[in-house]
Amino acid sequence: MKNSTLIKGTAAIAVGAALLLGGGGTLANWNAEATAAPGTIVSGDLNVTTGSGTWTDRSGNPVNIAAYKVVPGDKLTFTQTLNVTLVGDKMAANVATTGTATNGFTPANVSVSAPVLTVGGTAVSNPLKPTGSMQTVTATVTFEFLSTTTGRADTTASYNFNNVAFQLTQITQPGLS
Amino acid sequence: MRIKRSLEAAALIAVAVVLGLFTVQGTYALWNATAVAAPGTISSASFDMALQAVNTGTSTNMTLADGKTSATLTLSPAGTLGPGTSVYGGVVVTNNTFAGGQFNTAITAGQPGVANLNGGVLATYITVSAKLAASPTECSASTGYAAIGAPGLISPAVAKTGSTVFCFQVSLDPSAPSTVKGQAVTIQTTLTARQLCGVPSGC
Numbered sequence: 001m002k003n004s005t006l007i008k009g010t011a012a013i014a015v016g017a018a019l020l021l022g023g024g025g026t027l028a029n030w031n032a033e034a035t036a037a038p039g040t041i042v043s044g045d046l047n048v049t050t051g052s053g054t055w056t057d058r059s060g061n062p063v064n065i066a067a068y069k070v071v072p073g074d075k076l077t078f079t080q081t082l083n084v085t086l087v088g089d090k091m092a093a094n095v096a097t098t099g100t101a102t103n104g105f106t107p108a109n110v111s112v113s114a115p116v117l118t119v120g121g122t123a124v125s126n127p128l129k130p131t132g133s134m135q136t137v138t139a140t141v142t143f144e145f146l147s148t149t150t151g152r153a154d155t156t157a158s159y160n161f162n163n164v165a166f167q168l169t170q171i172t173q174p175g176l177s
Numbered sequence: 178m179r180i181k182r183s184l185e186a187a188a189l190i191a192v193a194v195v196l197g198l199f200t201v202q203g204t205y206a207l208w209n210a211t212a213v214a215a216p217g218t219i220s221s222a223s224f225d226m227a228l229q230a231v232n233t234g235t236s237t238n239m240t241l242a243d244g245k246t247s248a249t250l251t252l253s254p255a256g257t258l259g260p261g262t263s264v265y266g267g268v269v270v271t272n273n274t275f276a277g278g279q280f281n282t283a284i285t286a287g288q289p290g291v292a293n294l295n296g297g298v299l300a301t302y303i304t305v306s307a308k309l310a311a312s313p314t315e316c317s318a319s320t321g322y323a324a325i326g327a328p329g330l331i332s333p334a335v336a337k338t339g340s341t342v343f344c345f346q347v348s349l350d351p352s353a354p355s356t357v358k359g360q361a362v363t364i365q366t367t368l369t370a371r372q373l374c375g376v377p378s379g380c
Contacts, residue, residue, distance in 0.1 A: 046208040053214050057278055068277030069222035073374050078216045093208075105221070143219050147374060152240060155224050161216040170207040 044088025044130075048095070048168040051081030051136070072109075072149040075142060082117075082137040082166050084128060090173045092127040095137060099164035104157045111144040115164060127171050139166065222276035226284070226370040231267035231313040231342070238273075239370060254347055255317070260302075261351035267316035270332070270368065271340035281334040281373040286343050288325045289366040297360035302353035305364055306346045309333075316344035325366075334373055343368070 055063040058075040070076065086093055097115040117124040118138050128135065143159065226239035228250045237248040254264035270284050289305040306322040307330050308315075315321075322344070332341040347364065 046210055048210045048212045050212045050214050053216065055216075063277065065217040065219060069220055069275055071222050071224075071274070071276045071278065071280050072372060074278055076219065080214045080216070082212060139214070141216060145221065152224050152244060154221050155244070157221045158218050159220075160218040163213045163215055166212045166214065167209060168211070169209040172207065 044091050045085050046088075046091065046093055046168060046170055047083075047085040048137075048166055049083045050166070051083055053078065053080040055079075070143075070145045072145050073147040075144040078141040078143075078161075080139045080141075080164075080166075082139060084135040084137050084168060086128060086130040086135065088130060090175050091170065092129050092173050093168050093170045094126040095124060095128055096126075096167050096169070097139065097164060098167065099162060101162055102160040105145075105154045105159055106149075106157075109146050109149040109154050110159065111142075111146060112159070113140075113142045115139045115141050128168075137166075139164075222274050222280065224370075224372070225273040226282070227269075227271040227273045227340075228368070229269040229271070231269065231316050231344070232265075239270075239368065252345065254345075258347060258349045260349050260353045263319065263346050263348040265316045265344065265346055267310070267313055267342055267344040268368070269313060269340050269342050270335070270370070272335045272337055272370075274337055276337060279336070281336050282370050283334060283373055284332040284341060284343070285329040285369045285371065286325060287329045287367040287369070288327065289345075289364050292363050292365075294361045294363060297357065297362070299349075299353075299357040299360035300362045302350035302357060303362055303364070304348045304350070305366075306348070307366075308344050308346075310342040310344050313342055313344075316342070319346065322346040329369075 055065045055068070056077050056079070057063050063076060065076070065078075068076075082095075084095065095117060097117070099115075101112070103110070103112075116139065118140070119128075119135060124137060128137075141161070141164070145154070224240075227236060228239055228248065229236040230250055230252050232253055232255045233251075235250060237250050239248055240246065241248050250268060252266035252268055254266045256262075256264045258264050272280070272282050274280050274282075286307055289307075291300040291303050291305060293300045304324075306324050308321040308323065309330065309332055310316060310321075330343065332343070335341050345364075345366070
């Protein structure tokens, strides 16, 4: 009886070993693998910074606005360069200006233009798109103390431009949501 | 039933609000950047013309401190006026503006008005003439005087900090009767300073 039990146990071990060997035989079959490289996703860029800002008179001579005093007939021009960075395959952005001045002159005696934005001498046509390098946008504002001013009107008056903000805002393009 | 409908309506509104918020948020989610420039403050100049009487040295600004009222400057003549003689006076006009750029002015002396005082008749025998000079000392020299015409006596351009001199000569007719002795007149003339346009294409 004991022998029978021993034989049964041995047979079970043998079957188990055979099964294990069968499993080992599976590793011997063909297999293959392939590797994909999805790559690295890099984000673009959008930025605007101010460059130099200068004032000039009607003849193009530089003016120190902190010390200069205008008289009727004067026309001053403020030129501000903006460094615009646009990177991205679907990048497009509008550039716009905002700001409110404080006018101490009689409105009829001065003529102040809204900021005019140009790129390479041509008026900006929104939206701006990447060009592969940083773009220089030039903003100009003119202030003219009209020569039609009479008497002693607007002597020792002031016109404060305060802060002029240049906003670069990305806009949606086909393929973006 | 009512409660169910209310719940449904509330849920619908909530969904709409959430969708609306998502929509708004989506607009702002795109990139934007801002750069700020400060162009500064533009200030205008003053328009100050200083007057100084030649004989007395009395001085004033053409426009008084209130910025509106015109000043009156007395030009006391040197000497006493007699028949066939003349007395002289003058005023130095200085362009005292602090304009940043060019600021030339022209000053005009209008035709003088002579008025009798205390019912006298002296004005009839008085002649006033004027000339422009480079120096106050030239006022006492009798040469160069002429009557002031209708356009007035106009100075050449007076630049910033520059000045010009208006000299006046008052003469009494040699035929003036002795009855005018001791009488007095007031002589008034108006000085007007005008900005000249010194900027090409600016005016």
